[in-house]
Amino acid sequence: xxxxxQSPQSLIVQKGGISIINCxxxxxxxxxxxxxxxFPGKGPALxxxxxxxxxEKKEGRFTISFNKSAKQFSLHIMDSQPGDSATYFCxxxxxxxxxxxxxxxxxxxxxx
Amino acid sequence: EPEVTQTPSHQVTQMGQEVIxxxxxxxxxxxxxxxxQILGQKVEFLVSFYNNEISEKSEIFDDQFSVERPDGSNFxxxxxxxxxxxxxxxxxxxxxxxxxxxxxxxxxxxxxxxV
Numbered sequence: 001x002x003x004x005x006q007s008p009q010s011l012i013v014q015k016g017g018i019s020i021i022n023c024x025x026x027x028x029x030x031x032x033x034x035x036x037x038x039f040p041g042k043g044p045a046l047x048x049x050x051x052x053x054x055x056e057k058k059e060g061r062f063t064i065s066f067n068k069s070a071k072q073f074s075l076h077i078m079d080s081q082p083g084d085s086a087t088y089f090c091x092x093x094x095x096x097x098x099x100x101x102x103x104x105x106x107x108x109x110x111x112x
Numbered sequence: 113e114p115e116v117t118q119t120p121s122h123q124v125t126q127m128g129q130e131v132i133x134x135x136x137x138x139x140x141x142x143x144x145x146x147x148x149q150i151l152g153q154k155v156e157f158l159v160s161f162y163n164n165e166i167s168e169k170s171e172i173f174d175d176q177f178s179v180e181r182p183d184g185s186n187f188x189x190x191x192x193x194x195x196x197x198x199x200x201x202x203x204x205x206x207x208x209x210x211x212x213x214x215x216x217x218x219x220x221x222x223x224x225x226x227v
Contacts, residue, residue: 031211043116043203043218044155089155095211098143098160098168105154 003027004092006103014111019077021106023090026071031095035064035075036102038087044102047088048075080110114138116219118204124225125194133189133222135204138215144187145205146179147218148172155203161187162210194226 006023013019025033032051036044050057050064050073057064063076077084090103117136125131137144146158159169161179176198178190187206191198201223207216 041220043205043220045218046216093211098145098162098207098210099157099170100147100155100216101157102155 004090004101004103006090006106008106009104010107010109012109012111013080015080015082017080017110019075019080019084019108019110021075021088021090021108022072023074023103024070024072025092027092027101028071029094030092030101032093033064033066033073034091034093034100035062036089036091038089038105044089077108080108082110082112084108085110114217116204116206116217118202118219118222120222121220122223122225124227127196127226128193130190130192131194131224133191133202133204133224135187135189135206135219136185137187137204137206138208138217139185141206141208141215141217143167143207143210144179144181145207146189147203147205149201149203149221151200158189158202191224194224196226199224199226 004025034049035047037047038044048059048062052068061078066073087105087107089105091100093100119134144161147155149155157170159173160167180188201221203221204219
């Protein structure tokens with residue numbers, strides 16, 4: 001199976017709060033798990049990515065947690081800012097492949 | 113920072129007409145892709161292209177669709193006989209290598225509206 005399931009569909013968080021988005025995958029052949037940020041009218045832009053041999057990766061206020069046995073990974077946005085308001089997509093790709101398989105997306109709104 | 117450029121940004125077409133969406137990938141990239149995003153839904157893979165041929169395509173990419181790299185810089189998606197359900201954002205992407213996400217860059221998209 002190639003599906004990547006993402007939740008929640010939408011999220012409202014106060015400025016300074018933590019946004020948490022979860023994804024689950026089925027295909028154990030995936031090798032990289034990126035997160036993309038998309039603003040209205042723009043294409044997805046890579047935010048952060050992780051490989052399954054790593055349990056956590058942090059870049060600035062963004063952290064990916066990865067649970068290989070559960071086939072789940074999540075994005076945490078710490079100290080959320082109004083500028084973080086966007087749609088976030090998790091995705092997965094095989095090292096020998098070309099195709100990104102996207103989750104359904106989470107629309108995040110950070111209230112000032 | 114290098115960009116993937118797509119034109120036009122918005123195209124309106126009559127049902128049954130042919131459209132060509134254009135993309136200029138990043139110059140040193142070798143792999144090219146088209147994705148589609150129906151309003152409010154997830155981004156879906158259409159096709160990947162390498163060495164002047166299709167390397168992978170999805171079920172969505174049927175005989176109505178074709179891709180071409182007519183010269184050294186452009187990469188096009190042609191949709192023959194458009195249908196109402198083809199209305200979507202179409203994103204072009206390119207990457208230097210396969211299987212890695214660093215450098216896998218998307219354009220800003222073409223919004224196709226079929227009326």
